[in-house]
Amino acid sequence: MNTVPEEKINLIGLNKQALEDFCISLGEKPFRATQIIKWIHQRGVSDIFQMTDLSKDLRERLAKVAEIKVPEVAEEKISEDGTRKWLIRVGEKDLVEMVLIPENNRSTLCVSSQAGCAVDCSFCATGKQGFSRNLSLDEIIGQVWIAANSFGLPREPNSRHITNVVMMGMGEPLLNFEPVVEAMNLMTDDNAYGLSKRKVTLSTSGIVPKIDELSKVTDIALTISLHAPNDELRDELVPINKKYPIQELLDSVKRYVDSCDDKRVTTIEYILIDGINDDLKHAKELSEVLEQLPSKINLIPFNAFEGSNYLKPSGNRVKRFQRYLQDKGYVTTVRSTRGDDIMAACGQLVGQVNDKTRRKERSRNQIKTKAI
Ligand code: SAH
Ligand code: SF4
Numbered sequence: 305m306n307t308v309p310e311e312k313i314n315l316i317g318l319n320k321q322a323l324e325d326f327c328i329s330l331g332e333k334p335f336r337a338t339q340i341i342k343w344i345h346q347r348g349v350s351d352i353f354q355m356t357d358l359s360k361d362l363r364e365r366l367a368k369v370a371e372i373k374v375p376e377v378a379e380e381k382i383s384e385d386g387t388r389k390w391l392i393r394v395g396e397k398d399l400v401e402m403v404l405i406p407e408n409n410r411s412t413l414c415v416s417s418q419a420g421c422a423v424d425c426s427f428c429a430t431g432k433q434g435f436s437r438n439l440s441l442d443e444i445i446g447q448v449w450i451a452a453n454s455f456g457l458p459r460e461p462n463s464r465h466i467t468n469v470v471m472m473g474m475g476e477p478l479l480n481f482e483p484v485v486e487a488m489n490l491m492t493d494d495n496a497y498g499l500s501k502r503k504v505t506l507s508t509s510g511i512v513p514k515i516d517e518l519s520k521v522t523d524i525a526l527t528i529s530l531h532a533p534n535d536e537l538r539d540e541l542v543p544i545n546k547k548y549p550i551q552e553l554l555d556s557v558k559r560y561v562d563s564c565d566d567k568r569v570t571t572i573e574y575i576l577i578d579g580i581n582d583d584l585k586h587a588k589e590l591s592e593v594l595e596q597l598p599s600k601i602n603l604i605p606f607n608a609f610e611g612s613n614y615l616k617p618s619g620n621r622v623k624r625f626q627r628y629l630q631d632k633g634y635v636t637t638v639r640s641t642r643g644d645d646i647m648a649a650c651g652q653l654v655g656q657v658n659d660k661t662r663r664k665e666r667s668r669n670q671i672k673t674k675a676i
Contacts, residue, residue, distance in 0.1 A: 312371040316344060316449060317441035319486065320495055330365060338495055344372055345445075345496035348452060348459040374446040387643030390450060394419055394443045398436050400474050402447045404454070405642050410467040413451050417444060417484050418475025423509050425531075425542050427575055429609040430474045438480040444487035447473075448497060469499060470527075472507045478514035488524055501525070507573065512548040515556040519563040526560055527571040527602075528553065532581050533589035541581065554597055561597075569598045569635075576622055577606045578615040587628040600635040607641060 318326065323337035339357055343349045350372040352363050378399055379391040388404040398419035405412045421428070422435035448469065455465040469491050471477040477484040484506070490496045491504050505525040508515065515526070530550070532538035538545040545553075561568045572594060576582040594601070603626055606616045617625075622638055629636040 314373045314442050315370050316372050341495045375443050383643040404451050412468040413466045414470050414473045415447050416473030417477040417480045421475050423476050423544050441483040441486045445490050468503045470505045477506050478508045478511040509542050509544050510548050510553040512552050512556045519560045523564040529573045531575050533586050533593050569600050572599045572601050575604045576617050578617040582617045582621050587625045591632040602637050604639045
């Protein structure tokens, strides 16, 4: 009697090794895995029957037990400045966001790792939602697949439209460690997206033991969301600081940098909030605390969202802060706000849907999403 598996295996999140094992389990040669992984991630195929260099018989056998399932896009918006934002449905009730930021000769994709976030930074819209759930590997790499296909199909095998990926969407990536690492491995795998390790960035609020764990499995680019130059202020802005204070965090970053083959300069993110952490005395303290670690500083003027009392500092205050750090010898950039009109800017990602979509949602499953 033929037994049909209850649930088909989703091939989208399988790395080459796992696909090879899968092919062997079907009595096939392991090299089929390379063909399959390329069809999925380089050509953007989601229908097994389109994998024309596999025999018809193999495609039929594959389709019985496997599928390529990508998360559903609930909504897509394009900003006046070309920034695109997708609302992606994950699981029964959650929505997460992903953002694609095109610039002159590059396109940066900002990927979510969790629905909501438990770290609860005081300035972050995602944090204010609370935590709902971790995204699976399929849901994380599925975001890259969707964005890559937005450049048009069929995808040419070597088209590298997405040049950079940053794990800076919703969630704290190091609190969803394994799926995030596995997804980043696919992003850098030449058979899949082929991005350089320097162009895949993980941004973290500073989960110290996980930074050490990360150093054992990868050397992708690491960015630290510092946001305050002393523990008293950071405890307030980034509450995880109470558990892993600044010095412990910087020590773990030093260990990470030491574990990499190349010499690294760490990017430090520093959100500037009017009257809270944007004084010259904070710039001075920041320049002193970072003396121990080769770093460049990315200043992010606070982006407003509903329900927050914080304000964006004036352009002059931002410049003054930047100039001080530059005078101290730090490469210091100010992140330009992109996609503000569609709420796609940093810290504005809450997985919200517009009213029309929201009504559809409600009648569909009668569940209020946590995000709404
Ligand atoms: N949890 C990780 C990655 C996601 S947050 C982290 O915190 O690093 C991505 C970036 O957006 C972080 O640098 C974060 O500090 C920034 N951000 C959050 N809220 C913001 C806001 N309201 N305005 C501007 N940037 C914000
Ligand atoms: Fe979570 Fe990052 Fe937002 Fe903090 S800034 S609440 S860590 S997503």
